[in-house]
Amino acid sequence: MVEIISTIRKKNMEAKKMTEQMKAYYRTRKPFAPEKGGVYENIGGGVFRCLGATHWIYDAVVMQNVKSGWTFKAHGVGIYEDGRIDWGHSTDGYFA
Numbered sequence: 001m002v003e004i005i006s007t008i009r010k011k012n013m014e015a016k017k018m019t020e021q022m023k024a025y026y027r028t029r030k031p032f033a034p035e036k037g038g039v040y041e042n043i044g045g046g047v048f049r050c051l052g053a054t055h056w057i058y059d060a061v062v063m064q065n066v067k068s069g070w071t072f073k074a075h076g077v078g079i080y081e082d083g084r085i086d087w088g089h090s091t092d093g094y095f096a
Contacts, residue, residue, distance in 0.1 A: 028081040036053070037049070042084065075090065
């Protein structure tokens, strides 16, 4: 029983440390305007090409998954210190 409790405590401490590391990583996110023709790795996986902005202030950019051809408008694009990107939400998706 003592071993089980010790293992649970150890796992909880590891999870807390991992959570703190992820929080620190996400704090490195900065707003980002992808360049037309640029190719970027998504934080969740996948590689995307920027096909262009839909508005002069980069409210949304048209992105395309280079493998599947899934094309969409990405809103709220951000970049992390390691160069990977993500976005807040997407709209108007279709397969090209």
